[in-house]
Amino acid sequence: MYRQVNVGTEDSYLQLIVWRDNPNEDLRYYRLKKSHPLASSAIKDFYVGDVMTGSNSLKEAVKIKDDLKTLLQSAGFNLRKWCANHERLLSSIPSKYREVKLSVDDSKDEGVKTLGLTWNPKLDHFRITTIWNEPTEVTKRTVLSDTSRLFDPLGFVNPAITLAKIFLQELWSLKLDWDEAIPMGLHTRWLQFRQELADLNRIRIPRYLETKNATVSLHAFSDASERAYGVVIYLRSVNNHGDIKVTLLCSKSRMAPLKTITLPRLELCAATFWARLTDRVTKILNMDIGSIHYWTDSQIVLAWTQSRPSLFHTFVANRISSIQLRVNKYI
Incomplete structure (x- = not known):
């Protein structure tokens, strides 16, 4: 069974087959x-x-x-x-x-x-398919259940999922029981949001990436707020005729912790996120990428990433090191 697994050429000698038909023959290596x-x-x-x-x-x-x-x-x-x-x-x-x-x-x-x-x-396009039934009640349990149904591995509708997670975080901070009715204001907000989620079924994302006979570049954007931070990556291609096509590749987001963190530090977390995700996407695409562009509107983060990590405390220093490790190899 293990011989079906693809092994790199440089490691293939570790799985040599030693064989001979009878004890009098010399050993043969395959x-x-x-x-x-x-x-x-x-x-x-x-x-x-x-x-x-x-x-x-x-x-x-x-x-x-x-x-x-x-x-x-x-x-x-x-x-x-x-x-x-x-x-x-x-x-x-x-x-x-x-x-x-x-x-x-x-x-x-x-x-x-x-x-x-x-x-x-x-x-030849992707879309998100969701079916929403009329809820019988709105509790922390049902909100979590509805949020979990928004499975979107590539992050095509990440903004909507982030809003749902923010709402769930608000419920968590209220220390409600799982089956306890939520306050009327939040109840109304969730039903309105849930109704709007049906519009996700109208979103279409093209699958094909225009990379043949084209100059390809990646553009990664990061941003943060006091509630969440995230990154989105686009692929931009220019063919031989000068036609430009921009395609959404993926996006990821994370919630800001309940413990207060300054906005510049959250922006730095977002930048760390975009460095990691861009590095992973580049390896997965396995194609000739002409250039990679990183975008952030935080002047503080730009200054941090061009400084020596040793000048800062551990939180900032570790993230600067992570960014520089991944970004510098593409420069």
Whole structure:
């Protein structure tokens, strides 16, 4: 089983196979090689039991699909619920192994759900799908339940989720029991907010990133308030004709702690967040990125990040070091 796991070339000698047919023969040493390089590369696109991968060319995408299918079948893993945005990618897949009720020729805004997102193969976009029933009561328990249903791993609707978390933090500060009715003012606010959450179903995010024959740059923005801080990353591409396309990649946010922290320090926390997230996104994209731009409206943070960490107390010094460690390698 472990031999199915992709091992880097520099480490492959650690899994040599020593063999001989009889005791009188000399020992022979075999090094494992990847028989399906494209499929082996796509293996890293698995998350639990789902794989989401692709290519800039249809020919290569077909090759990835065939190799991935062959590689996993050799170990007894039969991939199911296939879905693609081109009919040729599905032509060799039996209907029983395809995602049901879905067709690339269907212009309806329907899609397949994976990792909390809904992807429409025909229109090739992501969207958030939520169904809200009329609540029978509003308590800390039901608010937490509703907030947990807003699963958005890439942060496409992060502002809305952050508002829900802020509301939940307010309830927590009131020290209410889980099933105790919340104050009328908060009750009305939550019902209004909950009603507006239905509009999230109207948001569409394009999946395709315009990177082929284009100059690509990343732009990471960070900001903070006394209630929360966060970061958002966009990919900007300019093709050979000078056409510019900007695509939302992801965003993340965190709540400010109940213990009061100065706004500059929260801005620094946001900047640390954006350095970490940008570093991770750059590694995941695995493409030639022409430039990376970090944006913040805090002059204090800009001054801190250009100073020596040893000049500050531990809180600030640790975060300056973290930012400089990740940002300086792209300069």
